Amino acid sequence: MSLYYVQKFLYELNRDEDLQTRYLAERLSVLDAYDLTAEETDALVEPDIGKLFHLGVNGQILMHFAALHGIEWQDYLQRMRDGIATHGPVREGVYAVTGYEGTTAHAAQLGQTSGAEPTRDRDDGDAPLQPRRGVR
């Protein structure tokens, strides 16, 4: 178990556009530089957002990894829910799941409208992804 290094990789990936470019071109060779288990490597390469959340990756780091793979926000949230349903509770870290009716139902309770609807723009590993356009 090397959650620290999974998160360290994602932290560095989120900050470094050049690393994003290299990673999107050859994921396994980039991951070789980190002390990861096979389970962690597989979850990253897939990418299996639900598994990574289950392993304990902090959502503030994970959400940018999802965005890098073109995963839309509501889909990102659903993948985490699916991960918990499939793999069980978060193994470690501070991101326990406590239950929530969802933004659309919550907004309705508050008398607000919401344009948030789940979508499924999955990255199956074949799409020509581009590095993010954040600051370098």
Place this chain on the structure above:
Amino acid sequence: MPLVYAGVCSHAPGIRGRADQADPVARAGLYAAFDAMGDAIRQSGAEVLIVVAAEHFANFFMNNMPSFAIGMADFYDGPIEDATWLGIDNFRAPGHKDLSLRVITEVMQTVDVAYAEEWKFDHGIAVPLSFLTPDYDLPVIPVNINCQGPPLTPLPRAWALGEALRRAADAVPEKVALVGTGGISHWPATPDSGKINEAWDRDFLDRWCRNDKAQLLAYDDTTVYADAGQGGFEIRTFISVSAAAGGAAGTVHFYTPIPIFAVGCTTASYQLR
């Protein structure tokens, strides 16, 4: 010069990045509140804006995590997130290296802080700046409190930081405004994103407005986590501003839970004495 402004506001990335998914009336109210806050800062005559934020593993990670850090650069780039994802174009905000050095030197008399000559702003600062100084024409000094990677900065130390920032601001000739950013209760970037404990938020804001030190420091991380989510750990930024306000009373100008923004959206300020 005495501190000229002290306030707090939300910084959730959805405020810009998912703006199109929010209730338009609620969104317009929040945006107007942010604009009013920016007007108040300008009317205060502020020459520099200190932003106390809780960044999210953009610059600081568990390989070397400071309880506190203060920026000491001439400029800061942002957002570190994808500009399209965050809904904020890439920018370069002016810093004030010389003033940072003087502020840090004074703060260090009572609080151990790290300093950073480079710092990429994430949404914790970028979202507020996009409203408060949309032309990036006011020098910024970023301050970070570790609200993300346990063990977290103890609340009494966040209070001590606020007192030190006030002492430093009062000691320099420049007019300084202070803004704390963060959530109150929220469960950001998790399957529970959007969950908001409004009753808890309103109780916290009542304590904040009364500037009740004992009540503000009475929280513990276990109950905050249970009642307000891991996002509730960011009360440290609000509490530091309370300390900096030196006992002044506060006013909540806007509070509305907006689920798609994943937080009870807030602006508030103190009537400095």
